[in-house]
Amino acid sequence: MKFFVDTADVNEIRSLVETGFVDGVTTNPTLVAQSGRRFEEVIGEICELVPGPVSAEVTATDTEGMLAEGRHLAKIASNVVIKVPLTVDGLKACRILTGEGTEVNVTLCFSAAQAILCAKAGATFVSPFLGRLDDVGETGMDLVHEIVDIYNNYPDFATQILAASIRSPLHVVEAARLGADIVTLPPKVFWQLYLHPLTEKGIASFLADWEKTGQKILEN
Numbered sequence: 001m002k003f004f005v006d007t008a009d010v011n012e013i014r015s016l017v018e019t020g021f022v023d024g025v026t027t028n029p030t031l032v033a034q035s036g037r038r039f040e041e042v043i044g045e046i047c048e049l050v051p052g053p054v055s056a057e058v059t060a061t062d063t064e065g066m067l068a069e070g071r072h073l074a075k076i077a078s079n080v081v082i083k084v085p086l087t088v089d090g091l092k093a094c095r096i097l098t099g100e101g102t103e104v105n106v107t108l109c110f111s112a113a114q115a116i117l118c119a120k121a122g123a124t125f126v127s128p129f130l131g132r133l134d135d136v137g138e139t140g141m142d143l144v145h146e147i148v149d150i151y152n153n154y155p156d157f158a159t160q161i162l163a164a165s166i167r168s169p170l171h172v173v174e175a176a177r178l179g180a181d182i183v184t185l186p187p188k189v190f191w192q193l194y195l196h197p198l199t200e201k202g203i204a205s206f207l208a209d210w211e212k213t214g215q216k217i218l219e220n
Contacts, residue, residue: 001176004184008032010045012187024052026184047077055105057083066093074102081105091121098122112146119157131165141174148179
């Protein structure tokens with residue numbers, strides 16, 4: 001499974017990249033707005049930090065507008081992925097951009113039927129939003145399960161399942177168990193993956209016992 005981070009905070013991304021576990025980045029207009037910086041500048045800086053895919057989302061809602069914005073954003077760096085919404089116009093734009101050799105991430109997927117359309121449109125990634133489904137009383141992970149099952153039936157479907165709207169480490173584990181190709185994580189959840197109280201307790205116990213020996217592994 002690949003790990004993308006879902007943020008436009010360049011300093012946070014720099015810190016996460018140092019772990020060696022970051023395979024890509026997803027952004028959206030909300031995250032970029034929170035940075036307080038120019039969109040193109042932020043995307044360009046992220047692309048320099050991360051060699052993997054960096055999703056930059058269009059804001060137009062019509063096909064021609066999405067194509068114009070997508071082609072503009074794709075010029076920022078070779079690893080820019082154009083993010084479009086899962087609408088009729090978005091999937092039209094997806095087909096055209098994909099045909100031009102640009103990778104596309106179709107976002108805001110909430111049903112298996114929509115995921116089928118994404119694969120047929122040639123999307124590089126489809127982003128089912130797990131947490132938002134959970135928020136309205138559905139089980140987001142059921143959607144991942146459905147999409148994995150359907151895509152496995154059709155070897156010609158090359159679209160990768162990018163589990164989004166991740167709220168907890170449990171979401172990550174379940175998405176991995178079901179076979180999602182990628183998860184995109186808020187930085188907070190990324191750091192939570194390291195944590196377990198028994199790990200912390202074990203380290204404290206070992207260090208206390210070691211201190212009693214009066215030894216040092218490296219002598220001054």
